[in-house]
Amino acid sequence: MGGYAVFVWPSYALTALVLWLNWYLPRKQHEKALRQLKRRRKVDKK
């Protein structure tokens, strides 16, 4: 990277990390929300 690697790669790495988080966290939240719904339905049936 012609001496600029310390600036270029962190830029790309940080972008990858932030985009990944914005993709991963909602997925986790979605699973959690569905699980809660299921649990609530079970409680309602009893």
Next chain:
Amino acid sequence: MFLWFHKLGSPPHFYRIAGKWIPWLSWIFLMLLLAGLYGGLIEAPPDYQQGESYRIIFVHVPAAWMSLFIYVVMAFCGAVIIVWRMKLAEVVLISSAPIGASFTFLALVTGSLWGKPMWGTYWVWDARLTSELILLFLYLGIIGLHNAIEDKRVASRAVAILALVGVVNIPIIHYSVEWWHSLHQGATVTKFDKPSIHWSMLIPLLLMALAFQVYYVLALFQKCRVELLQRERNSKWVEEL
């Protein structure tokens, strides 16, 4: 057309459609991303002035464009909320906020990492950088305000107004490099003239911009689905999931 729009605006329909689109959008995003990275990091030659450091452009500029674009989407949703009280617009507005904040943060940090080798400093308080920082605070303000109000529908109206007021910052950011003396360079792509950037750099740049655009829709759909589930947890369609 109107009927289609109306149908799309209904939470259960949107929830289902978004779920169907997510895998497709993921693949399109990945392919655009790989093509853009290949073009930007391998095919494109080094810049005659900035050497290899300019390669930051392929993440910096698309992130900065997205930071503006997402805010405009949110302001548009704000207008829709105030005029029609459309539920889906409320969900899209608040789901966009963290994504927009992320892109703004990335534009600032990658710009800073580009500024150090080229300008000799990570940060200056000039018009472009300061107005972009204000944009980050607007995003954070919208998220904070939304979290502070218990009733989601009231919260949505409050953030709609904030989003609409803040949109005045968008043209300021775009024209800041013309209106004030700035360390930041002027526009090379988004101007009426022919872009003053060589096609070998322009094509990967546009590919990355398109990839980020698809990514936004993808991330937005995922976030919207969660938000919809939480808001509508007592409604019939969620019960039937």
